[in-house]
Amino acid sequence: MTTGQVPRTVPTSLRRVDEARRRFGAFAETYLAAMGAGDPLADAFVADFPALGHGRAMRMLRTACREGVDAVPDAPDSLRALFARLDEVPAWLDTATIDRDSRHTSRYSRASGIVLGAASLVSGYANSAASRPLELTGRYVENAGARTIEVGSWLLAVNRPDGLTRYSDGFELTVRVRVIHALVRADLQRRPEWDAAAWGVPICQAYLGYTLVEFTLIPLRAMRRIGAPYLPHEEAAASARWRYLGHLLGIEDALLPRNAAEQERLEEIYLLTRPPVDDYCRALVASINREFLVPEIQGVLPRRLGRQAPRVVHALERLFLGDEIADELAIPPTRLTRVLAAGGPVLTALHHTLDRIPATLEPRTRKGKAYEVEQEQRLRRDWNVRHDLVDASPAGGRPHPARGD
Template structure:
């Protein structure tokens, strides 16, 4: 019988509040029923399933070359450059299990999903940072790998820089076409996950009885939901009203990305209703954040103060307050209080961007307006990526 770790206890008051009194209540109303929590126990084995295919690459190559060397070889393989026979064999075996162009893939839907992600511009990045990323700290177990890999010590700016780099690169036009940067970025991220897992299990006192295997399939699904469903909810909270075609494209996009990342294809949601049900099961089987995750939340809260941009200390303090306002606006008071996030008065200046976003969305069906927003939004996101790379890589 599979061991039931401590997190499957159905007593997380934070997430229970989300589904009974928070935004989750609207999602359940949309779904039309409350999922049977007892069914969640069938997902327990996923805590002990992981990307063995990716880990094999780490064992066969990355442990010998180091991560940078292994990653360079991966990119050379994708670019069809000459490789040593042993290295080529490693990646030949990997891609026997990973089809970059599966028969179910609809590249038109990928395009539409990426366009939805680009067209809100800075608003998309706000949702990712202040809703998806900060909200994820409400669970203890999923964040343990961050602690064990030293993410807290490295600082929130580094993690934000890496997240922005990953997300912006994969959302660019045709980014997931082989051998473009977005496609490489997804597979490189998969190697990061495997490299981290192999090192955590091999070099630390990780307790699998408590937390399952590091970066297991169940928690990887939750991360996928954070980028798809939770991101979608956040966009709507900010005033974006995606069409059915855009929503369908967003979930197809993250189905493909999730597949490339090694998440079992059968558990990745096909649509919004499936995603709502999956999010319910995952959140309601999580313990609340502990001291480690509260420390991560605090680090993210204070990231603007310790960043290198803007250069003026007063402006960095202002950015901190603005992000705190978005935290309250998107997550709600209950979750922010759970995470130890203070309220703010000065940060209410963020309302201007919300107002601007809603005003623009009213024009989305005007001829040429949507297309222009996709171009301008993508440019805005790229500028933010470059700022993070320049100032936070110091």
């Protein structure tokens, strides 16, 4: 059995497996088998960490990202194999078009930051197996703000012009995310509390594939629902960007969506089979609401309405997730959901009018970019976060495998 794999049996925590097989046919078998697959290339490199030393191995990784693997003295074969794959440029990648068609998306940065939390991240918490690595490494409930900043910093880097190029910060951060996943995977597979029969491989290929849905299909749909829709070419660019990021993250081609239809198929089978919500999932949502989303909404609302921020957050989450998942996550119902749903088409009409006036795009984009810088600075100041990803976070508190504690 190779690194990062368990026997090809369906995890017992999954639901409605027979229905998935009837509805999705061969793709269901691909998806279910992916529950037992990790990331062989990254997992092999991480398997060399004990011999190399954690700190030395991470320095090798950074050098290979910044200068190329040939610049790494005594690079192990596992690192060379990983970068042989990373240095391949897929024939379908067109970074110039992606950058061109994304140049004005920051005009909606205030809304997209809220959508990141209330739609993208929270949707992933409605799955007790996929959330289990966060629970066992203590990386969210104990410090929701820091991890949200880490995710936000990565997203800012990969969405900048040239953020996908080979020697960019976005490339390095994405590769480090991939290796962090492998470090967590290796650590959890050694732990007796990891129930492989119930949950499959930690951070398995199936759930890795779903992260592309979390960062593309779900936020694009959520932005439309609150009346901040991107233009068609911008949505296409977002899908193309995340297809390449999925390639860098080590997602197998069979689970790497090429278009919106394949993303929708992946979302459907994920939602159909996802393990049930548990108390930790609910704690994750309560934590991100308390530590991140409610303060962000308070910053948007007039001061006299600041106490309504929790209701606004709950309304947004119900609008984005639907009542079934929101009920499971113990998100309180509120009539404000209907108000926001009714306001979406009005704001959409307004923004469509503005978007048809080319002269408005650049100033709105500049304002949005200024907000992105201000928001990151403010969050880092408020949470005293100076690092980019968890592998560079300061020691102290709960140990984490990405730091080599």
